[in-house]
Amino acid sequence: MKQIYKDVLIVGAGVAGLHTALSLDDDIDVLVLAKDYAWECNTFYAQGGIAVAVDEEDIPYHIKDTLSAGAGLCDEGAVDILCHEGPVVIKEFIKKGFEFDKDRYGNLLYTKEAAHSRSRILHAGGDATGRYVHQFLMDMLKFPILYNTQVTDLLIHNGVCYGVRVFHNNEIFNIYSKKIVIASGGVGSVYEYHTNARTISSDMQGICVMHGISLRDMEMMQFHPTVFVESGAVRKQLLSESLRGEGAKVVDDEGRRFLFDYDDRGELSPRNIVSQAIFDYRLRTKKRVFLDLSNFEEGFFMKRFPSIYFNMGNIGYNLPIDLVPISPAFHYAMGGIKSDLFGRVESVDSLYVVGEAANTRVHGANRLASNSLLEGLVFSKRVALDIKLTLKNKKDIVLFDEVEPSLIKQVDKELKNELRNLMWNYAGIKRDEKNLQKALNRVEEMLKLPIGKLLRLRLLSSREIIKSALKRKVSLGAHYIVKGDGV
Numbered sequence: 342m343k344q345i346y347k348d349v350l351i352v353g354a355g356v357a358g359l360h361t362a363l364s365l366d367d368d369i370d371v372l373v374l375a376k377d378y379a380w381e382c383n384t385f386y387a388q389g390g391i392a393v394a395v396d397e398e399d400i401p402y403h404i405k406d407t408l409s410a411g412a413g414l415c416d417e418g419a420v421d422i423l424c425h426e427g428p429v430v431i432k433e434f435i436k437k438g439f440e441f442d443k444d445r446y447g448n449l450l451y452t453k454e455a456a457h458s459r460s461r462i463l464h465a466g467g468d469a470t471g472r473y474v475h476q477f478l479m480d481m482l483k484f485p486i487l488y489n490t491q492v493t494d495l496l497i498h499n500g501v502c503y504g505v506r507v508f509h510n511n512e513i514f515n516i517y518s519k520k521i522v523i524a525s526g527g528v529g530s531v532y533e534y535h536t537n538a539r540t541i542s543s544d545m546q547g548i549c550v551m552h553g554i555s556l557r558d559m560e561m562m563q564f565h566p567t568v569f570v571e572s573g574a575v576r577k578q579l580l581s582e583s584l585r586g587e588g589a590k591v592v593d594d595e596g597r598r599f600l601f602d603y604d605d606r607g608e609l610s611p612r613n614i615v616s617q618a619i620f621d622y623r624l625r626t627k628k629r630v631f632l633d634l635s636n637f638e639e640g641f642f643m644k645r646f647p648s649i650y651f652n653m654g655n656i657g658y659n660l661p662i663d664l665v666p667i668s669p670a671f672h673y674a675m676g677g678i679k680s681d682l683f684g685r686v687e688s689v690d691s692l693y694v695v696g697e698a699a700n701t702r703v704h705g706a707n708r709l710a711s712n713s714l715l716e717g718l719v720f721s722k723r724v725a726l727d728i729k730l731t732l733k734n735k736k737d738i739v740l741f742d743e744v745e746p747s748l749i750k751q752v753d754k755e756l757k758n759e760l761r762n763l764m765w766n767y768a769g770i771k772r773d774e775k776n777l778q779k780a781l782n783r784v785e786e787m788l789k790l791p792i793g794k795l796l797r798l799r800l801l802s803s804r805e806i807i808k809s810a811l812k813r814k815v816s817l818g819a820h821y822i823v824k825g826d827g828v
């Protein structure tokens with residue numbers, strides 16, 4: 342039996358986890374856990390950039406745009422923190438050596454994305470911001486990472502978290518720690534079509550449900566409007582929001598820009614409106630929908646969007662010349678593990694949550710484009726600050742057994758696919774009570790079957806999404822509710 346004791350244990354090696362580590366002092370004993378390779382996280386795949394107020398005068402506008410996208414569900418205090426502390430964190434990031442894209446005079450280049458009232462998105466490597474941010478954080482990391490390590494439980498006794506149970510190298514063992522930070526990202530894999538890394542499967546959200554820890558706003562799931570889903574890959578290829586910000590058009594198979602039927606802002610409408618419009622238009626007309634990139638000059642496109650150019654080229658698309666068939670797909674979880682503005686998880690001492698796994702209500706009912714990398718940077722610093730202030734507090738050692746029920750069973754694969762299909766069709770963009778109830782009944786049935794624990798965790802998270810969706814009677818933010826059968 343291995344027994345590992347740490348000061349701080351961070352579950353997840355994306356922007357939220359790595360930046361928490363970076364914000365802790367060197368003499369603290371920290372261990373970071375990653376379920377797979379370090380780069381298999383949503384941070385690595387982020388394309389568009391990081392939203393940040395361009396100057397002091399822009400802060401109130403960044404706040405206004407964030408609140409407006411959030412459709413009345415944001416916590417104003419959280420948004421205030423994001424938009425005020427954002428520029429400070431970005432300045433520190435640049436000071437540490439991070440290089441955002443600049444023009445030939447050395448000025449930072451800002452791009453525009455939907456629902457931002459001005460150009461305030463910083464980017465790096467063209468459309469490879471996430472990869473650059475991740476690489477930079479990995480280079481700066483002073484603490485070890487334990488790879489291929491999946492957390493399967495939290496060690497909680499009498500309202501205090503003492504560590505985690507993990508599966509690593511075919512072994513189950515416990516890792517004990519004074520402070521535990523959940524930075525494990527969102528819920529992508531519970532949906533059939535999604536843009537997320539394969540490691541993002543809502544394990545920690547499910548574990549929290551098992552322990553009676555509150556999740557909040559779980560019906561608030563965001564769907565990205567422009568995703569190439571016609572490939573066999575699990576993670577579908579995203580076509581960044583900034584393409585539309587810089588002039589790409591959404592057309593049907595006759596070249597008609599039908600988005601104006603739905604909103605005067607056309608391609609620059611918020612992403613929920615564009616997603617819902619595309620979803621609805623395809624359903625009603627049975628037409629295919631495409632992204633038309635013909636406004637871009639080829640040389641510029643290759644330089645500005647190298648990853649999209651390369652990835653789509655690999656599957657036979659000659660960009661920006663070819664039209665790309667698109668569909669909405671699940672993209673981001675606004676809902677998550679309920680926390681306060683220092684990432685503290687309600688009702689469990691020593692446990693924190695940050696990044697996409699967390700729900701501080703900073704995004705409300707709909708995340709403003711490119712606000713999540715900023716959230717990861719800003720709120721991780723606050724988590725680190727609280728840890729530094731309280732790390733010396735006395736904490737007993739409590740030991741737990743190292744027994745875990747079977748993680749995977751043979752029936753799981755088929756049920757997992759059924760769940761993904763159920764979630765996409767009944768708890769996706771378009772929802773109605775009858776189908777949500779149908780999905781809930783089926784999830785409850787599956788939970789009674791002799792399944793592996795990892796599937797059980799996905800089912801518990803999915804059940805929270807469905808139950809929250811059933812409670813919401815009026816459409817808000819990223820999805821839309823139809824009355825009656827909804828067909």
Ligand SMILES: Cc1cc2nc3c(=O)[nH]c(=O)nc-3n(C[C@H](O)[C@H](O)[C@H](O)COP(=O)(O)OP(=O)(O)OC[C@H]3O[C@@H](n4cnc5c(N)ncnc54)[C@H](O)[C@@H]3O)c2cc1C
Nearest residue numbers: 353354355357376383384389390492525526696697711714
């Ligand atoms: C394709 C794509 C493009 C995007 N573009 C942008 C953008 O341009 N701008 C923007 O602001 N946002 C963007 N986003 C959203 C943003 O990337 C994510 O919200 C953000 O990176 C989440 O960071 P995180 O650190 O919370 O989680 P992640 O980066 O997803 O990291 C999660 C980590 O947790 C680990 N983990 C998960 N479960 C377990 C477990 N059970 N045990 C151990 N480890 C576990 C994973 O291995 C991983 O290391 C994009 C997202 C996607 C998918």
